[in-house]
Amino acid sequence: MANKKKTTIKDIANVLGITPSAVSKALNDHPRISDKTKAAVLQIAKNLDYQPNHLASALRKGKSNLVGVIIPKANSHFFSSIIEKIEDVLNAKGYNVIIAQSNESYEKECKSIDALLYTQVDGIIASMANETVKLDYYEKIKSKGIPLILFDRGENDLNVDYVGIDDYLSSQMVIEHLVAQGCKRIAHIAGFSHTRIYKNRIRGYRDALEKFGLPIEDSLIVESNLRIEDGRKIMKQLLELKDRPDAVYAAGDYAALGALQIMQEHNIDVPNDIALVGFSNEPFTSLVTPSLSSVEQHSEQIGQIAAETLLKRIETNNKNVSLNKLILQPELIKRASSRKLQ
Amino acid sequence: MANKKKTTIKDIANVLGITPSAVSKALNDHPRISDKTKAAVLQIAKNLDYQPNHLASALRKGKSNLVGVIIPKANSHFFSSIIEKIEDVLNAKGYNVIIAQSNESYEKECKSIDALLYTQVDGIIASMANETVKLDYYEKIKSKGIPLILFDRGENDLNVDYVGIDDYLSSQMVIEHLVAQGCKRIAHIAGFSHTRIYKNRIRGYRDALEKFGLPIEDSLIVESNLRIEDGRKIMKQLLELKDRPDAVYAAGDYAALGALQIMQEHNIDVPNDIALVGFSNEPFTSLVTPSLSSVEQHSEQIGQIAAETLLKRIETNNKNVSLNKLILQPELIKRASSRKLQ
DNA sequence: TACATTTGTTTCAACGTTTGAACAAAAATA
DNA sequence: TATTTTTGTTCAAACGTTGAAACAAATGTA
Numbered sequence A, B: 001m002a003n004k005k006k007t008t009i010k011d012i013a014n015v016l017g018i019t020p021s022a023v024s025k026a027l028n029d030h031p032r033i034s035d036k037t038k039a040a041v042l043q044i045a046k047n048l049d050y051q052p053n054h055l056a057s058a059l060r061k062g063k064s065n066l067v068g069v070i071i072p073k074a075n076s077h078f079f080s081s082i083i084e085k086i087e088d089v090l091n092a093k094g095y096n097v098i099i100a101q102s103n104e105s106y107e108k109e110c111k112s113i114d115a116l117l118y119t120q121v122d123g124i125i126a127s128m129a130n131e132t133v134k135l136d137y138y139e140k141i142k143s144k145g146i147p148l149i150l151f152d153r154g155e156n157d158l159n160v161d162y163v164g165i166d167d168y169l170s171s172q173m174v175i176e177h178l179v180a181q182g183c184k185r186i187a188h189i190a191g192f193s194h195t196r197i198y199k200n201r202i203r204g205y206r207d208a209l210e211k212f213g214l215p216i217e218d219s220l221i222v223e224s225n226l227r228i229e230d231g232r233k234i235m236k237q238l239l240e241l242k243d244r245p246d247a248v249y250a251a252g253d254y255a256a257l258g259a260l261q262i263m264q265e266h267n268i269d270v271p272n273d274i275a276l277v278g279f280s281n282e283p284f285t286s287l288v289t290p291s292l293s294s295v296e297q298h299s300e301q302i303g304q305i306a307a308e309t310l311l312k313r314i315e316t317n318n319k320n321v322s323l324n325k326l327i328l329q330p331e332l333i334k335r336a337s338s339r340k341l342q
Numbered sequence C: 001t002a003c004a005t006t007t008g009t010t011t012c013a014a015c016g017t018t019t020g021a022a023c024a025a026a027a028a029t030a
Numbered sequence D: 001t002a003t004t005t006t007t008g009t010t011c012a013a014a015c016g017t018t019g020a021a022a023c024a025a026a027t028g029t030a
Helices: A009-016 A020-027 A034-045 A053-060 A077-094 A106-117 A138-143 A167-180 A195-209 A228-240 A253-265 A299-314 B011-018 B020-027 B037-046 B054-061 B077-090 B106-118 B136-143 B165-178 B196-211 B228-242 B253-265 B299-315
Strands: A066-071 A096-101 A123-126 A148-151 A161-167 A185-189 A221-225 A247-250 A275-279 A292-298 A325-328 A331-333 B068-072 B095-103 B123-126 B146-150 B161-165 B186-191 B222-225 B247-250 B275-277 B295-296 B326-328 B331-333
Touching: A009 A034, A020 A034, A053 B054, A066 A077, A066 A106, A066 B295, A077 A096, A077 A299, A096 A106, A096 B077, A096 B095, A096 B106, A106 A138, A106 B161, A123 A299, A123 B146, A138 A148, A161 A228, A161 A299, A167 A247, A167 A275, A167 A292, A167 A331, A185 A195, A185 A228, A185 A253, A185 B020, A185 B253, A195 A221, A221 A228, A228 A247, A228 A253, A247 A253, A247 B247, A253 A275, A299 B123, B011 B020, B011 B037, B020 B136, B054 B186, B068 B077, B068 B106, B077 B095, B077 B228, B077 B275, B077 B299, B095 B106, B106 B136, B123 B299, B136 B326, B146 B222, B146 B299, B161 B165, B161 B299, B165 B196, B165 B247, B165 B295, B165 B331, B186 B196, B186 B228, B196 B222, B222 B228, B228 B247, B228 B253, B247 B253, B299 B326
Parallel strands: A066 A096, A066 A123, A123 A148, A148 A161, A161 A325, A185 A221, A185 A247, A247 A275, B068 B095, B068 B123, B123 B146, B146 B161, B161 B326, B186 B222, B186 B247, B247 B275
Antiparallel strands: A292 A331, B295 B331
C-alpha cells in the first residue's frame, strides 16, 4: 500500500560496486560495457524490480517518447480503428500514444493542443474538428518544430504531411453508381464546405452530375454536421420539395442513417423510390435494413501511414524529408440501399 | 522549421536579473514573492513565449500529472462517453489522460499496463478485457502504490475502488418487463460468466426467472463475446431449438443487433413472435427497426465518479480513504423490440 | 622494450525545475 | 534605540538518467 521507494540505477550500482553511469550504459547495451557487467546489471535489475524512470531519461534526452493524437470523436469505427493502428505502429517503436478528443469543438481542440505541447509530446497526429477554421493552434505546433501529421480532415494551407482518401473521386464513384441504377435527381447531404474533404466531396458530386448531364440544384445540396439528427432534418426538407430526389448521397453514414429513418417513417421504399448511399462504411451500415451502401476509407491504412510518416519525421528531426501528401483510393461498397436493379 | 531552443526559467531569470528559483516561485504563485516580481516574470514569460518543461517538473516533483485509462475498445458510445467525462474532470485539475485500448486481449492489456507504468502515470482507471482472468498485472499496479480505479468490468478480488451499475438488478428489471409483456420462455445471450458483471447478469436472470416460475434451461443461456457475429450465431442456434424462446435478453447491444438481424432474415416478428432486449443503450438501439429496448448504464456518471475517486486517491496519496464501491442504478429503456401490448 | 590501440570503467556536468534553508533588508514591536 | 518579525530573495541540492571526456588497464603492434 505504502509507496515503497523505487529502485534506481544508483541502487543497482551500489549493489555491484560500480558507478550509475556504467549501469546506465549496461542497460542501454552500450558496446564498451563488458558482457559480464551487462549480465550482472540485468540480473540485479530484475532482482530489485528496477523500472527505468522515463521522466528522467526523457528530460535528459529531450525526448518524451509520447505522441499525441487528436481526433474529433473516438466513437466511430473509422477513428477508433485508425487509433488502434497508430498505437500498434508507435508502440512497437517504443512510443506511447495520448489520445485527445476534440468533440468537434475548436475550443476543446486548442486546449488539447496546449495540453499535448505541455506534455512535451514528440509529435502530433491530428484530424481537425468540424468547427475548426482558424489554424493558429496548428501553426503553433509547427512553430515549435514538433512534427505534425494530419489525416482525413486536413488543411492544405498548413503545409504539413497528410494522409487521406481521394474525396473527389469518392463522389464520382458514388454518382456513377447511382446513375447506373437509373437515378436522375440525386441530392447530397453534405458536410460543411469550409472543410476540405467535404468541399472535395461536393466538387466531385457536382462535376459528376454535370458529366452525366443531370440537374445541379442548390435545394438538393445541404451542408451540416452530418450527425443523425442532421440527416433526419435534411431528409425531411428534401421530402418536402415539390420535385423529390430519387437518390440521396450523404457525406457521412450517420447522416445517411438519419435520412433512412425518415424515409422509413414516410413509408418510402429504399432503394426503389429513393436510393441512398453513405460515407465511411461504419459497421452499422451492413446491419440496418436495408443495408447501407457506403464508401470505405481504408482506415487501418490511414492509421498505419500516418504513424509511419510521423516516425520518419521524428527520426529525421523533422528536416530533410519532403512534404508527404498521401491520397488513398476509396472503395464503394454497394449494398441494398442503392441497388435498384436486382 | 528548425527546433529553436526553448525558453527556460533561466532565460527569464537572466532578463530580470533574478535567480531561476525566484522565477519558479513567481510562476507558482509562491506567497513570499512580491507582486511586482510576479508581474514582471509573467510579462517576460509571455514575451519569450515560455512553456514550462513538464518533464523537469514532473521529475523533480515525482508526479507526472498523467493518468492512464484502459478500456476494451473506444468504439462504443458507452466507453467513449465515459472517457470524455473522465477527460473533462481530470483536465480541469491539470491532469492529462492517456488512453489505451486492450481490444479485449489480455496480452495487449498487460502491455498497456506496462507502458502506463513506464510513463509514470499518477493513476490508472481501467475496465478489464473480456479475456482477462489473471489479475497479476493489476496486482502489479497496486504493488507499486499507484492508485487504481476499476469501472464496469471489475473484479472484487482486487480490492480496489469500483464504479459500475447493479447488473443483477438490471437483469431483474429486464425479465420483469418481459414477463409483463407476456413472455414465458426467455433466452439469455450472455457474456462470459468468468467476468463479474456478466456473471451477475446471469444470476439476476436466473433468479428472476425462478421468481416468476419460468423454466430455466441451459439451452437458453449461451455465453459469448457479445459481438454482432456472436449474436447472429447464437440466435440461429436458438431458432433451431424445437421449443423456441418467445423472448431474448442479450447482455450487450451488439449481440442483440445480431440476433435481430437473424430474426428478420427468418421473417420473425419482433416483438410479437420473439421480444428482444439489449444492454448498454448504444445510440444505434433507437435507430434500428424495430427500435431496441436496452439497459442504460449512465456512462457519464460512471466516468465522472471514476475520475473523482481517482483524484481523491491521488490527493490523499492513496491512503486513508476507505474502499469505495459505487453501484449505480440501471435504467431500462423500453422500446419497440419488447413492447408486445401496444 | 616502447608505443599505439582497444576495452571497460569512472568522472562530471547537464537536462529544467523545485524546495528547504539561509540570508539580508525592511517593517513592526518593545 | 534595540530587538523581533516579516518579506523578498538567493543558495544549493535534488529528482534519475545520460553521454562526452578522461582515465587506467589490457592487449596489440613495431
